[in-house]
Amino acid sequence: MSEQPAANPATPAAQHPSFARFAQGLAIQRQAYHANPVPTLAQRLADLDALKALVRDNEAALVAAVNADYGSRCRFETRFSEILMVLEDIARTKKQLKKWLKPQRRHIDRLLFPTSGCKVLPQPLGVVGVIVPWNFPIMLSLSPLVAIFAAGNNAMVKMSENSEQLAQLLIKLVPQYFPPAKLQVFADDAGSGPAFSAQPFDHLFFTGSAQTGRAVMASAAQNLTPVTLELGGKSPAVVAPDFPLDKAADRILWAKAFNAGQICTNVDYLFLPQGSEQQFTELALKLVAQRYPDINSNDYTAIIDQRAYQRLQATLDDAIAKGATAVNLMPGQIADPALRKFPLTLLFNVSDDMLVMQREIFGPLLPVKSYQQSADVISYINSKPRPLAFYPFSHDKALQQHYISQIMSGGVTVNHAILHVGQHDLPFGGVGDSGMGHYHGYEGFLTFSKLRPVFYQGAYNSVSMLLPPYGKLAEKMTDWLIKLKG
Secondary structure, X not given: OOXXXXXXXXXXXXXXXXXXXXXXXXXXXXXXXXXXXXXXXXXXXXXXXXXXXXXXXXXXHHHXXXXXXXXXXXXXXXXXXXXXXXXXXXXXXXXXXXXXXXXXEEOOOOOOOOOOEEEEEEEEOOEEEEEOOOOOHHHHHHHHHHHHHHOOOEEEEEOOOOOHHHHHHHHHHHHHOOOOOOEEEEOOOOOOHHHHHOOOOOEEEEEOOHHHHHHHHHHHHOOOOOEEEEOOOOXXXXXXXXXXXXXXXXXXXXXXXXXXXXXXXXXXXXXXXXXXXXXXXXXXXXXXXXXXXXOOOOOOOOOOOHHHHHHHHHHHHHHHHOOOEEEEOOOOOOOOHHHOOOOOEEEEOOOOOOHHHOOOOOOOEEEEEEEOOHHHHHHHHHOOOOOOEEEEEOOOHHHHHHHHHHOOOOEEOOOOOOHHHHOOOOOEOOOXXXXXXXXXXXXXXXXXXXXXXEEEOOOOOHHHHHOOOOOHHHHHHHHHHHHHOO
């Protein structure tokens, strides 16, 4: 058996100041893995309890750190979508873990192996690297750890450059709950991502843009490190003629405004039945006025930084310059520039030459396209890279299934948006350009486990009858076995 590879010192990433620090951390964790390659159920549950304690003991500080990183992040949204999600994930995993760890008996051909047996044993991979984005930094740093620890692994976590306050808090807190051999957290040090992904982890988990995901995968390939990539893309919604437009507006705008649209699974563009655009606009204006009477309030989250804000403004300006009609859903409200609050905006008459239809928006802009036939919707979406999510709105079961079967996406929420992500017994992951691999629940446990096939030789060795030089007996046995198989 070959030794575990060391990080390659010849790559450009090795010149980064953090490279040696990451390599040292990995060496500590790999040594701990070899000392205890298969933690017991009790040890894994203790790790999950420690993670739970970290969140519960420090909830207020965690929420405050994220707010500081954003400049203004809705407290309710942080607690609901991050704190609650992590705690729920831990609770459900603890209930199921004993069952997940049981060896699986597999079929064996009793004619050839009458006294033998086959099993599949889920065992830890070793050390898992986790690269975290800034948009839901508590959930996307700690939720993967739930599956990683349940599977018995150790973990190294690198935070985003836009999560400096949270990163420093976790660096301070984590040693109070975990030894470095189990969990280490790192801040982003002047673009240290390539130095991190160049380490020879046993698995690398990344959440972020497709562009960065390609670089992460290329870096991991140098060590043959398997990857899980949770990316994004342009996730569409389509409202069927039979679905009440007021309910559609209510649910779609809730999703689009949540975290100011900075969600990888958010509705990136919307199909409405032709002729319903004006009614939808009127409903949207009324809903937004009720929910966000003050754009500067703490209920409406800021754009993460000035660069992202300017990108959104440039995207809006580009669409208008190329013929789109913009409807500000917060008319008359003046955003404080220092807070980076970007108004919810609908865009009609959009075309594919506009930036807003070419790249993931990651903000509160919502392009709207009209359609006459479902076939037009299917054809358009299928002409684009496969999205991370798809949102059909219809009470017609046949139409729901038609859309689901004809349009491939990472996941689906029917008659709402985003909610499939919060279901802990559903695997979450992309397909094609929107990612590869899954986590959450049992699928997360499987992602971070090696399902080891084991054959147990019984007392009777039937292979001894089939040894060379091959004679008539071996030929007759083979003829007989082939004939039995039809």
